[in-house]
Amino acid sequence: MTPLLEPAALVDPMVQAKAVWKSFGTQVALRGVDWTVPRGQISGLLGPNGAGKTTLFRLLMGILKPTEGSLTIEGLDCFEDRVLLKRRVGFLPDEPVFYNYLTGHEMLQLSLGMHGLDPSALARLAPWIHRLGLSDSMHRHAEEYSRGMKKKLGLLMALLHRPSLLILDEPTNGLDVESTHQFFEMMRELADDGTAILFSTHLLDQVEHLCSHAAVIHTGRIVASGDLDAIRGGRSLVEAFLELTATKRP
Numbered sequence: 001m002t003p004l005l006e007p008a009a010l011v012d013p014m015v016q017a018k019a020v021w022k023s024f025g026t027q028v029a030l031r032g033v034d035w036t037v038p039r040g041q042i043s044g045l046l047g048p049n050g051a052g053k054t055t056l057f058r059l060l061m062g063i064l065k066p067t068e069g070s071l072t073i074e075g076l077d078c079f080e081d082r083v084l085l086k087r088r089v090g091f092l093p094d095e096p097v098f099y100n101y102l103t104g105h106e107m108l109q110l111s112l113g114m115h116g117l118d119p120s121a122l123a124r125l126a127p128w129i130h131r132l133g134l135s136d137s138m139h140r141h142a143e144e145y146s147r148g149m150k151k152k153l154g155l156l157m158a159l160l161h162r163p164s165l166l167i168l169d170e171p172t173n174g175l176d177v178e179s180t181h182q183f184f185e186m187m188r189e190l191a192d193d194g195t196a197i198l199f200s201t202h203l204l205d206q207v208e209h210l211c212s213h214a215a216v217i218h219t220g221r222i223v224a225s226g227d228l229d230a231i232r233g234g235r236s237l238v239e240a241f242l243e244l245t246a247t248k249r250p
Contacts, residue, residue, distance in 0.1 A: 133179065
C-alpha cells in the first residue's frame with residue numbers, strides 16, 4: 001500500500017475528517033478516513049467506482065452519520081449540526097431531481113424560501129443564469145430540461161445562498177464543451193472570492209486544470225491527499241492514480 005501523503009500544513013481547514021468509518025450492516029464503506037480540505041481552494045476527490053466517494057459526500061451533507069470518527073465543516077459536526085450547515089454548504093448531486101411541474105424560475109424561488117432568503121436575492125443570479133445559457137429557459141418546466149440544463153439549474157440552486165463550501169458530484173456530466181469551459185471559469189472565480197470547492201470526477205484532466213489539492217480514495221481509504229504535485233510525485237496524474245488504486249493497464 002502506498003503511504004498516505006500528508007497535506008501541507010492547514011490552519012483551520014474547511015473540512016476535517018478524523019478516523020471516519022461507515023458501515024452498512026456487514027459492509028464497510030469507509031475505513032478510518034483522515035482528510036482535510038483547505039479553505040478558498042478547489043479540491044478534487046478521485047476514486048474508482050465503489051471506492052466510497054458517494055458515501056463520503058452523503059456524510060458531509062448530513063444524510064448519513066459516521067459509524068465511528070468525526071467529520072466537520074467549519075468546525076461544525078456534519079450530522080449533529082446538519083441544519084445549520086445547510087446555510088453554509090451548497091450541494092450539486094450527479095443527478096439533480098426537481099419538481100417537474102415547476103419552472104426553473106419557480107424552483108429557484110422555492111429554494112429561496114427554504115433558505116429564508118428575500119426574493120430580491122434572486123437578482124444576484126442573473127449574470128450566472130446568462131452565462132450558463134438558461135436565460136430563455138427559466139420559464140420552462142423542469143421536465144423539459146435536458147440533463148445538462150438540469151445540471152446548470154442545480155448549480156444555480158447550490159449557489160443561491162452564497163455557500164462558503166460548494167460540493168459537486170460529477171458536475172460536468174451532461175455538459176457540452178462550451179458549458180464545461182464556462183463551468184471551469186465560474187469555479188475559478190468562486191474560489192478567487194474565497195469559496196472552497198470540492199468536487200468528484202472521473203475525468204483526471206479536469207483535476208489538472210482546476211484543482212490545487214486532491215484526495216484519492218480506494219476501497220474506503222484515503223490513499224493519498226495534498227497538493228497535486230505531492231500526489232503526482234513526478235508522474236502524470238493518471239499514472240499516480242493507477243498506482244495508488246492498484247489499477248493495472250489492460
